[in-house]
Amino acid sequence: MEEIDVDETLAEAVLLLRDWLTHQRWFGGRSAVDDVHIVSATLLRDDEPRVWHLLVEVRRDGHHDTYQVPLAIHRDLQDRLDHVHVGQVEAGHVYDALHDKIATEALLEYFLDGGRRVGDLTFHTEPGAEIPVGESALALPVEQSNTSLAYGDVALLKVFRRVQPGLNPDVEVHAALTREGCGYVAPLLGWVDGRWTTAGGDHHASLAMLQTYLTTASDGWALAAASVRDLYAEGDLHADEVGGDFAAEAHRLGEATGHVHKTMAEVLPTGQFSASDLAARTDLILRRLDQAVGVVPELEPYMPRLRTQVNALRRVDHPVPTQRVHGDYHLGQVLRTVMGWKLVDFEGEPARPLTERTTLDSPIRDVAGMLRSFDYAARYLLITDYDHNHPAYDQISYRATEWAERNRDAFCDGYTQAGAGDPRLHAALLTAYEIDKAVYEVAYEARYRPSWLPIPMTAVERLASQEA
Numbered sequence: 001m002e003e004i005d006v007d008e009t010l011a012e013a014v015l016l017l018r019d020w021l022t023h024q025r026w027f028g029g030r031s032a033v034d035d036v037h038i039v040s041a042t043l044l045r046d047d048e049p050r051v052w053h054l055l056v057e058v059r060r061d062g063h064h065d066t067y068q069v070p071l072a073i074h075r076d077l078q079d080r081l082d083h084v085h086v087g088q089v090e091a092g093h094v095y096d097a098l099h100d101k102i103a104t105e106a107l108l109e110y111f112l113d114g115g116r117r118v119g120d121l122t123f124h125t126e127p128g129a130e131i132p133v134g135e136s137a138l139a140l141p142v143e144q145s146n147t148s149l150a151y152g153d154v155a156l157l158k159v160f161r162r163v164q165p166g167l168n169p170d171v172e173v174h175a176a177l178t179r180e181g182c183g184y185v186a187p188l189l190g191w192v193d194g195r196w197t198t199a200g201g202d203h204h205a206s207l208a209m210l211q212t213y214l215t216t217a218s219d220g221w222a223l224a225a226a227s228v229r230d231l232y233a234e235g236d237l238h239a240d241e242v243g244g245d246f247a248a249e250a251h252r253l254g255e256a257t258g259h260v261h262k263t264m265a266e267v268l269p270t271g272q273f274s275a276s277d278l279a280a281r282t283d284l285i286l287r288r289l290d291q292a293v294g295v296v297p298e299l300e301p302y303m304p305r306l307r308t309q310v311n312a313l314r315r316v317d318h319p320v321p322t323q324r325v326h327g328d329y330h331l332g333q334v335l336r337t338v339m340g341w342k343l344v345d346f347e348g349e350p351a352r353p354l355t356e357r358t359t360l361d362s363p364i365r366d367v368a369g370m371l372r373s374f375d376y377a378a379r380y381l382l383i384t385d386y387d388h389n390h391p392a393y394d395q396i397s398y399r400a401t402e403w404a405e406r407n408r409d410a411f412c413d414g415y416t417q418a419g420a421g422d423p424r425l426h427a428a429l430l431t432a433y434e435i436d437k438a439v440y441e442v443a444y445e446a447r448y449r450p451s452w453l454p455i456p457m458t459a460v461e462r463l464a465s466q467e468a
Contacts, residue, residue: 008090013087021069035058035059040196049102075093108135124191126187129190135155136152169347174346180267193206220253231400249341254417254418257415258416269323286310288439289307296442321362324360327348328369331373332373375456
């Protein structure tokens with residue numbers, strides 16, 4: 001592996017990362033790190049604090065991944081940054097630079113004048129984009145696989161922590177939709193590419209994307225949950241009789257989804273599933289069913305019917321259009337603004353390989369993901385706030401099912417109205433994707449959140465009882 005020329009301070013700092021990384025929510029795994037090796041080091045600021053952009057190769061359990069770790073080095077302790085203190089080296093104290101206002105303000109300036117190249121980084125700016133230099137940055141508190149910085153209420157910088165070689169689909173899709181004038185996403189303002197070298201050769205990847213900040217935005221999951229809470233509070237009313245009825249929003253969300261799918265098909269690659277492709281997809285889903293039964297034996301009674309439903313894909317006698325899709329679509333991936341619904345996070349499931357996340361698929365996959373999300377929104381309060389001995393449990397459970405069915409239909413109606421086609425007319429495909437998702441949820445809940453297992457198990461029972 002090529003050795004990166006780093007100064008003594010960075011050599012000390014990288015030793016601190018071995019322990020620090022395992023405590024970060026965006027780090028993939030909690031097992032001990034065997035080694036951290038710098039594969040790219042770019043000095044972004046030479047004043048106090050000194051700011052370095054690092055790409056590091058992390059080795060653990062025989063695997064190695066590349067992570068993005070910008071560091072700010074202050075001579076003195078910074079009380080305001082205690083929560084992101086990496087450790088101390090001879091030159092001073094090391095902090096996660098994405099939480100340092102001085103470092104993040106400097107980072108934004110590289111987007112000016114159409115972007116520029118510095119070290120191993122290249123900053124790109126969309127034509128006509130206004131870069132809010134001077135706005136103070138705030139790292140948003142929810143960190144999953146990425147870190148997001150809000151620059152006032154103007155722009156959002158999403159930093160991909162785990163880096164895979166290639167163009168990140170979130171950047172690619174947002175760029176395509178922005179240039180097409182799609183009003184259902186936050187416009188892309190710019191992005192950052194990086195390069196590094198390992199024993200495997202030279203690599204290039206997307207490191208971050210800058211987009212318009214969606215002000216007045218409300219999370220789709222939170223809005224749906226509020227509607228369900230209203231329904232539970234009025235247990236003797238039907239879903240369409242409660243003041244917080246969500247069906248109109250579900251319809252509008254379906255419209256937004258349909259329009260985005262149509263635009264993606266116009267500006268990004270498309271294809272189709274042949275009969276052999278559908279057979280291969282059927283075999284893949286069936287293998288996942290078999291794996292899930294090994295984790296959750298309670299699935300076994302439903303397996304014959306589920307397999308029959310999935311095998312219906314083999315009888316589809318016409319090509320199935322495919323295109324780029326969201327890939328991880330649910331109520332937590334949509335925001336309601338005063339201007340309507342916006343779709344976010346087009347990078348797919350970050351833990352999956354990039355090639356898998358950019359593979360063409362049927363848009364029905366996204367529809368199935370959202371339909372499953374409506375089921376979760378309808379039933380999760382039954383798990384967290386009630387139990388089977390509650391006197392109103394059966395009545396509320398019935399109302400939850402009613403709420404889910406009402407909003408699932410409203411979403412599909414909106415999707416159809418957008419001109420994207422009625423997903424319910426593709427019953428074999430829609431059911432197979434729902435089964436695939438529901439069984440995945442069963443295995444996930446059994447491993448990590450057993451008390452929530454009844455939610456996807458209820459869906460499995462429903463899907464198994466449908467006519468193939």
